[in-house]
Amino acid sequence: MTQTKTPVPALRLSGLEKSFGPMKIIRGIDLDIPAGERHAVIGPNGAGKSTLFHLISGHYQPSGGSVRLHGDDITGIPPQLIARRGLSRSFQVTNLFPQLTVWENVRCATLWALGHKYSFWRNVERLADARQRTEEILREINLIERWNMPAGVLAYAEQRALEIGLAIASNANTLLLDEPMAGMSHGETEHMVELIRKVSENRTLLMIEHDMGVVFDLADRISVLVYGEVIASDTPERIKANASVQQAYLGTEVA
Amino acid sequence: MKKLVASTVLALSVIGASVVPAAADNIKIGYVDPLSGGAASIGQIGLNQLNFIADTANKNGGINGEQVEVIGYDNQINPQTSLVQVQKAIDEGVRIIIQGNGSSVGSAIEGFVAKYNRRNPDAHIVYLNYGAIDPVMTNDNCSYWHFGFDANTNVKMAALTNFIKQRAEIKKVYLINQDYSFGHAVADTAVSMLKEKRPDIEIVGNEFHPLVKITDFSPYIAKIKASGADTVITSNWGQDFSLLIKAAGQSGLDVNWYTYYAGAAGGPTAIKQADMAGRVFQINEGISNLGYEPAENTAREYGARYKDAPVLFPRIFNTTAMLFKAIEAAGSQDPADFIPKLEGMKYASFSAGGDSFMRKDDHQLFQPLYISSFGPLASDKAFDEEHTGWGWNKVGEIAAKDTVVPTTCKMKRPG
Amino acid sequence: MFEILFISTINGVLYGMLLFLMASGLTVIFSMMGVLNLAHASFYMLGAFFGFEITLHMGFWAGLVFAPLIVAGIGMVVERYGLRHVHRHGHVAELLFTFGLTFVIQEVVEMVWGKLPVDYRVPASLDFSAFTVFATTYPAFKIFALLVSVVIFLALLMVIRRTRIGLIVQAALSHPDMVGMLGHNVDRVFMLVFGVGVALAAVAGVIAGPVLVTQSNMAGLLGPILFVVVVVGGLGSLGGAFVASLLIGLVQTYAVAFNISLADVFGSSPLSGDVAFYLDDLWNVTVAQVAPILPYLLLVLILIFRPRGLMGTNNR
């Protein structure tokens, strides 16, 4: 995945809308994320950040507008087709395969991209590429020691790391991380920031995060989502300085 | 887990016990019928009667001086389980298998026994069928090692239509049967035999309904009523019979019912609840109130011993009596020896001593059949059914010779 | 023709309402607890037998009151010491638990009341014919069953619309997670809901017992028709179950009235040779013959084309 700067953005949202009954949760979002950018979405609770992720990743059907991945329209197609096109995501609430081991969790996530698909004639233990990739990822997310534990019994921070592992296992070029730091202690957060920095090299990253320190540390650009609308989208410095953002969301929190 | 260990130990101990050979020359009868689950009430009655018969025989010195031993095998009314149970019986030295509930089970056993005897020329297993009445068993699928002691569907229908022939008041007949092979066999023979014997009778309906799936029979009753029928013929049994009769009672349907199984468990209760005295008839090989002294004595003795379920199946008594007679005549309890004696045997039936004979061509027993109606009993009749206070009253009798129907059996005899 | 249609409609409504009577408790339990109680018919059977036993000693009306109470007690014990324990193993375990319960209840009933049908009669006070249409009489007891069914439907609607428990039920329907936020009370509510659900089954048993056959295999013979009702209506929807009961009652009753087969419509079978020999049975089968199977066809079709059922709100 060499990142040649092309004019086509990795992700382009145009006029994206979502309503549940009479409630408009997402009200027309236009956003371009160039390939290779680390982009953070911030906003108060209930602003529609997770809903936005669900729309992009195919979990929800948009009520209007479109989503383009590297120029291809992926609006409303099922999640597995989006995943196969190289967009991968993690979840706000830990969402793993609890009875499978850490190793199996990651390996399952590698299989499609490696072309093994629904194969029921090859021994999975003897797929050298899957084994190799799984090991790489487990070393990358620092869970290699835990490889034979069921995912359900891991510590919380380890499960969060495994979430990231599942997201990157398919070697996706576009990564959506939904609050990767949620519920973590300070020390754990630092590890996670390093991990995210590492895995987002050579990838386009879109993340939701509440921890402003993390956001300003990691993100190339930040979008502020308030009541289903992007009120600002800019570099961290400019966002900090943006008066309407300060007023609408950041208030006095920003030091 | 613990429970499992316990039951395994129990079960193992039973197998261990069965290895110990019992007295070698006992006449062992393997009774393969449902002894657990919903159908067990019927299966248990059969076992009770066999035990009663064996005890009586043993008290009188046994058969040829040998004791009769009855062993029950629970087939859960499942054909495949039945075959394993028959195998179990054979392992335990049983050579006489008695079964009577369900033609599916009966056919399975008939086929199994025939193949077993062919493949094991030294083994001679005989299957005495006292109640599976699919005509196939003594026609296309007949076997040298099988004997049918109950009148099969065709025989019963021949008798029933001979009775109907004399009843001028029957003009419009409605057929309602369960939608499976047995129900169709009954309906088909009814249509053809009525056409032959009473061409003036109009068949105003020939209905089939799925087996034990109906909760509410009122739509069917509405149809019968709309057809203007005066008589209904049905081979329904169990819940399908009870619900049908109760629905008819509730909507005030005014017809006579000719049935195969009104006398089976639950039937009398339903007829009483529907308050249909004298409207429901059944055809079978005998009822309790025929006034035949030997049968009534046996019934009384039996009823005293099994107070809770004093139901008597004359066909079981016919089966064992003919079996014992054949064993005595042959002087051997080896089926290969006594089967020739059973073939063509003449016999006075249990219910009223009427002439019966076992046809050699297909091993089908022909015996007097009785039409009886259910209702309040005359004062001299003693036997009521299911504590209803009502009982079966004879309204007609068809001699064995008037029940004979042709057979398609091409019996393959050994040797 | 009009006569048979008219009678069929009455029969269909009566049968449909009997179905609703049997299925209402099932839908209550599912809507609140998310458990499809496979042993529902077994509790219905328990209701019939307790009804029979109490009727023998204290009369039918006492049976109608006490039998459901006893069954409710049994149900609550089952919930408290069984189902709740299994809950943490997930829905499959819950389904299997109730599946196992059907065996145990059937065997216990057999041990206590035997395997033969018991003589459970319509009470004398209701043993007369209510009206006669086209020379067909309709017993008062069936009209009574219909009334009870309607009363239960209205009462349940009221409870769901107007009371706190009803609110929880509704909340559970649209936001299953929210129920957990209601705190420790949920356990007791679950127990109560299960008790009420099986008590409704018992009411159906007390009333249906005299009309149908009260026997130890009546639960098994009733078959999965109750699941068809609640699934077709929309899992957890009371109104849906009501509509589905009527629909199934009417469909089945009308179907019986027609003796039309494919052969009647399209002429003799287009097939020939061996295939025809085996498949002609299907070609010649009449609508009336398959009437009781139609609900299952309806079930499969509904789940494929309208998975949330006629009036269901979600499709878990």
Next chain:
Amino acid sequence: MSQKTDMKIPALPSDKRSSFLARFGIWIVAAIVLAGLPYVFSSGLAVSTMCMMGTMIIFALSYNMLLGQTGLLSFGHAVFFGLGGFLTAWAMNAVAGTSSPVPLFLFPIMGGFTGLVFGIIFGAVSTKRSGTAFAMITLGIAELVSSSALILRHFFGGEEGITLDRTDMVQVLGLSFGPQIQVYYLIAVWCLISVAAMYAITCTPFGRICNAVRDNPERVRFIGYNTQTVRFMAFSLSGLFAGIGGGLAAINFEIMNSAQMGVGESGAVILMTYIGGIGNFAGPIIGAIVVTYLQLMLSDVTDVWQLYFGLLFIGMVMYAPRGLAGLLALQQPLLQTRQLHHVAPYYILALLPGLVAISGLSMVIEMTYQLAVKTAAGPAMVFFYIPFNANSPLPWIIAVILFAVGTWLFLRAARLAGDAYSQALAWRKLP
């Protein structure tokens, strides 16, 4: 790939071919055991029973492809077993007597093919949904198929079913398949092949994705898989193996009957699979053996065996949701670290009062049964070779005491055993 290996990391899985013995050892042992069994259990009944167990093992394992591996609860699995059996029977009857050179041992393929075809047809319909809705669709399909079986009398042979004669096939190697023992070996070979094939499938990418679908179907979609396709494939493949089982059953019993695809049979396979243990590949094998054995033998011991059966099943659901295999698997870490002997005495300690409690309970059950159902036989009865009178209060008091004391002691002993177990595990973790 030669990183510095950390001492703390348990040896990583390798993609190298393991040694011949490691790969095939267990199968060779299984084959030897299967070959030798008839010499140990040689009675006709034992051989018949083992034949039935063999078909049930295939059936239960195929069911576990749905329930245990993919998390799909089906109430209609016997449909494939039955249809496979019927088509096998028809194929054999078509070939019988002709000079067609198809030997008997190839006919289960017909069953498997039928199962696969109907798995594909019904799977396309039912696997659109999951969870309770899926369970209900399978229930509906099962009802439809078993009802059609009664309507299509010519094909399904009505009540008596379709009979066949396995000895009518062309004979290869002088095998007539008349004697049951030859059928045993036929079933054993097919059983071994099917079990190995089903095991192999669990070790493929597809098999692992099935597990993922079971654990968290929503998540699977975000790693690129269509859950519906996974369910559909699992359903079709399990139909294939159920069909093989059905074909073998047809050959074994030489009769196929529509009861074989009814609700009862579907329920039995659920019992087998669950009691054996759905979380473990070997679970359904154990379940099929144990349940078949109990079904055939328990009815000799007690007339109310179904009650014991139901109680056993409920007990398993409540206290051992991983089944018998799960209980055995719990002992594995102890066995590995040679700690079992520390815990085993506690098991025995718990077992004894457990048995006492059970005998108390079953005494109550049997006495109730004697008084309620077997009234004809009078109150005199025999329990565990001890004759007594069920009318007198003494045996009732004894039974209740046995049950109460046994339960109380069992619960205490079980707690001790639990403590001992965790202690033994803890020792293992110490360096």
